Amino acid sequence: xxxxxxxxxxxxxxxxxxxxxxxxxxxxxxxxxxxxxxxxxxxxxxxxxxxxxxxxxxxxxxxxxxxxxxxxxxxxxxxxxxxxxxxxxxxxxxxxxxxxxxxxxxxxxxxxxxxxxxxxxxxxxxxxxxxxxxxxxxxxxxxxxxxxxxxxxxxxxxxxxxxxxxxxxxxxxxxxxxxxxxxxxxxxxxxxxxxxxxxxxxxxxxxxxxxxxxxxxxxxxxxxxxxxxxxxxxxxxxxxxxxxxxxxxxxxxxx
Amino acid sequence: xxxxxxxxxxxxxxxxxxxxxxxxxxxxxxxxxxxxxxxxxxxxxxxxxxxxxxxxxxxxxxxxxxxxxxxxxxxxxxxxxxxxxxxxxxxxxxxxxxxxxxxxxxxxxxxxxxxxxxxxxxxxxxxxxxxxxxxxxxxxxxxxxxxxxxxxxxxxxxxxxxxxxxxxxxxxxxxxxxxxxxxxxxxxxxxxxxxxxxxxxxxxxxxxxxxxxxxxxxxxxxxxxxxxxxxxxxxxxxxxxxxxxxxxxxxxxxxxxxxxxxxxxxxxxxxxxxxxxxxxxxxxxxxxxxxxxxxxxxxxxxxxxxxxxxxxxxxxxxxxxxxxxxxxxxxxxxxxxxxxxxxxxxxxxxxxxxxxxxxxxxxxxxxxxxxxxxxxxxxxxxxxxxxxxxxxxxxxxxxxxxxxxxxxxxxxxxxxxxxxxxxxxxxxxxxxxxxxxxxxxxxxxxxxxxxxxxxxxxxxxxxxxxxxxxxxxxxx
Numbered sequence: 001x002x003x004x005x006x007x008x009x010x011x012x013x014x015x016x017x018x019x020x021x022x023x024x025x026x027x028x029x030x031x032x033x034x035x036x037x038x039x040x041x042x043x044x045x046x047x048x049x050x051x052x053x054x055x056x057x058x059x060x061x062x063x064x065x066x067x068x069x070x071x072x073x074x075x076x077x078x079x080x081x082x083x084x085x086x087x088x089x090x091x092x093x094x095x096x097x098x099x100x101x102x103x104x105x106x107x108x109x110x111x112x113x114x115x116x117x118x119x120x121x122x123x124x125x126x127x128x129x130x131x132x133x134x135x136x137x138x139x140x141x142x143x144x145x146x147x148x149x150x151x152x153x154x155x156x157x158x159x160x161x162x163x164x165x166x167x168x169x170x171x172x173x174x175x176x177x178x179x180x181x182x183x184x185x186x187x188x189x190x191x192x193x194x195x196x197x198x199x200x201x202x203x204x205x206x207x208x209x210x211x212x213x214x215x216x217x218x219x220x221x222x223x224x225x226x227x228x229x230x231x232x233x234x235x236x237x238x239x240x241x242x243x244x245x246x247x248x249x250x251x252x253x254x255x
Numbered sequence: 256x257x258x259x260x261x262x263x264x265x266x267x268x269x270x271x272x273x274x275x276x277x278x279x280x281x282x283x284x285x286x287x288x289x290x291x292x293x294x295x296x297x298x299x300x301x302x303x304x305x306x307x308x309x310x311x312x313x314x315x316x317x318x319x320x321x322x323x324x325x326x327x328x329x330x331x332x333x334x335x336x337x338x339x340x341x342x343x344x345x346x347x348x349x350x351x352x353x354x355x356x357x358x359x360x361x362x363x364x365x366x367x368x369x370x371x372x373x374x375x376x377x378x379x380x381x382x383x384x385x386x387x388x389x390x391x392x393x394x395x396x397x398x399x400x401x402x403x404x405x406x407x408x409x410x411x412x413x414x415x416x417x418x419x420x421x422x423x424x425x426x427x428x429x430x431x432x433x434x435x436x437x438x439x440x441x442x443x444x445x446x447x448x449x450x451x452x453x454x455x456x457x458x459x460x461x462x463x464x465x466x467x468x469x470x471x472x473x474x475x476x477x478x479x480x481x482x483x484x485x486x487x488x489x490x491x492x493x494x495x496x497x498x499x500x501x502x503x504x505x506x507x508x509x510x511x512x513x514x515x516x517x518x519x520x521x522x523x524x525x526x527x528x529x530x531x532x533x534x535x536x537x538x539x540x541x542x543x544x545x546x547x548x549x550x551x552x553x554x555x556x557x558x559x560x561x562x563x564x565x566x567x568x569x570x571x572x573x574x575x576x577x578x579x580x581x582x583x584x585x586x587x588x589x590x591x592x593x594x595x596x597x598x599x600x601x602x603x604x605x606x607x608x609x610x611x612x613x614x615x616x617x618x619x620x621x622x623x624x625x626x627x628x629x630x631x632x633x634x635x636x637x638x639x640x641x642x643x644x645x646x647x648x649x650x651x652x653x654x655x656x657x658x659x660x661x662x663x664x665x666x667x668x669x670x671x672x673x674x675x676x677x678x679x680x681x682x683x684x685x686x687x688x689x690x691x692x693x694x695x696x697x698x699x700x701x702x703x704x705x706x707x708x709x710x711x712x713x714x715x716x717x718x719x720x721x722x723x724x725x726x727x728x729x730x731x
Binding site for chain 2: 051052053054055074075076078079080084085087090091092093094095096100101104105108109142159163
C-alpha cells in the first residue's frame, strides 16, 4: 500500500513552463515523509498536481494510489479515492457553513440513496473539534470566511480528521501558525498516524518536524528529489541551508 | 376525453433539463376562447363571458386605448420586448368562470396538472388556502373554514369584483393606475384570474395563502390581477408559484398586483417564479403602506426568457416600513431585469432593499432600484444592498440604482458588490470530494443563503432544489 509517484513531469498549462522534472517518490502507508526545499523548487506545484489542479498539465509519469493511476481522474474522484490536500492558502466560501460543507463532503462519499446520520455526524465533529480546541460556534461560521491564518490551518486539519483520507498531503501547514497553534495542529496530525495512512508533509522549516516527526526527509530542488535521508536530514538542512545540495548537483553534472 | 400526457419533447437543450418539473402539458379543450389577436372585440368577448358590470367593461376599453397609445419602453428596457407579437397571442382561454371548492370537482387533466406540481399536497400540509389558476381562470379556490368565519375573503378576481364589489372597487386600480406603464395598461384591458383577498381588522392569518398560476396553452397570454387588502392591524402572508411547459413559441405573462396595508397591518408577498424559458414575464407589483404598516415583498425569479419586475412600496403613512428581498437566477439565454421601488411619502418611514442575482452562462441579471425621499420629510431611512454573482466569464450583470434623498435628517445607505466563483474555490471544494456541479450549487446556495432563510421553509427547500438543478445543467 503506497502513494507512488513515478517520473512525474508537469508544467503550467497557461505558458508551458516545466516545474516538475522527473520526480520519483513513494510514500508507504504507515509512514510520514517530509519534503523540504528552497523557494521555487516545485513543492506547492507537487501538491496541486497530485490534487488535479487545472492550472497544471502532466506531460509524463504516473501517480499510483494503492496501485491505481489517479492522473486521469477529476479532483473530486481523487479525493473520494482517499487523497487529501491540506492547502497552504485555504479558500473562503461565503455563506456555506463549516458544518454544511463537511456534511456535503461526507455525503459525497456515501452510496447513492444513503443519507448521512446527523446525530453521529455531529458527535464525531464535536469530538474532533475538541481535539483541535475549536469553539462550537465555529460550525455555524462560513468556511474560512474571515478566519485568521491559524484558524484556517486548524480547519484544514479538522477536515482531514473528518474525511479520514488514506494519504494526506500537508502543504506548508505550519506557515502562519504561532507555537501554540502549531502544537495543536501537530497533535491532530499525530492522532491520525497509523499503519493504514501515509503523510507527505511539505514544509519550509524544520520547526514543524519537531512536532510531526518524519520517517523520511526528501529535498526537492528544480522539480526533482535530489536527496533523501532520515529525520536528521531536516536538522542538517536547517543548519547548512540548501546550497550544499545544489553544489552536489553541480559537481555531479560537471563530473 | 383523452388524458394522454403530451410530454414536451424538446429536452435536448441543457436549459430545458432543469425545468422538467413543470415541463408537460395536456391537450387543450377550452369552452371559451377569445381567439388570436387583440382588439376592442377581444375586450367585449372577455366582458361578455364574465358577465361583467358596465364600469369594468368601460375600464377595460379605456385601458386598451392607453395600451395602444403607449410605445414599448425600449429606450431603457431590453429590445427583446420587440419580439412579442401581440396579434399572435390568445388573450382568454377557459372552461368556465367559477372555480370549484373541492379538488374532486376539478376536471381530471387539470387536477393531474396540479397534483404533479404538488399543490393539493402542500395545501394539506401547510397552507391556509389555495387558489389554482389554469390559463385564464381559477379552477380551484378554497380556504380553511375558520378563516371564512373570521371574515377573511380569498377568491379569484372574477368573483371578487362581482360579489365583493364594495371593497374591490374602492381599491382596484388605485395603487397601480392603468397608465402606469404599457403592460399595466394591457393587463387592465384583458385581465382575468388572480386573487382577491380581504383580511378584516385585527385578524392574523397564521398560515400562508397560496395561489398557483399555470399556463398550459401555447401562444397564450396570462393576465392575472391580484388585489390584497390587509385592514387595520391584520396580518397575512400570500405566496404565488408559477410554471409553464416549454413551447416553441413565446408566451406572455403580464400580471398586475396591488397591495394595500392599512394602519398597523403586516403584509408579506412571496413569489417563486419558475416560468419556462420562453415566457416573457412582465409584471407590475406595488403596495401602499399606511401608518405603521409593514409590507414585505420576497421575490424570487428563476425562470422565464425575460422578466421585468420591480416590486414597490409607497410609504404613505408615518412610520410605515417597506422591504424588498429579491433573488434572481439568470441562466443561459435568460434576462432577469428586476429590482425595487421605494417611494417615501411620510415622516419616519423606512425602506430596505436586498437584492442578490446570479448569472450563469450567457445569462444576464439587471438590477434597477428607485428610492425617493423628498425634501419636506423628516426621519426617513433607506438601506439598499445589491450583490451579483457571476458564474462564467460570459455571464453579465448591470446595476442601475436611482436614489434621490433630499432634506435634512433623511438618510440612505447603498452597498453593491459583484463577485465571481473562482476556479480556486471550485478546486478547493472538489478536493474535498464534491463534484464540480455540487461545488457550484453549494457556492450559489451560500451566496443567497441569508435571504433564503427568510422564505417559508417549504419554499426554501424548493429553491435549493431548483438551484441544484440549474447548476447541474450549467456544468453539463
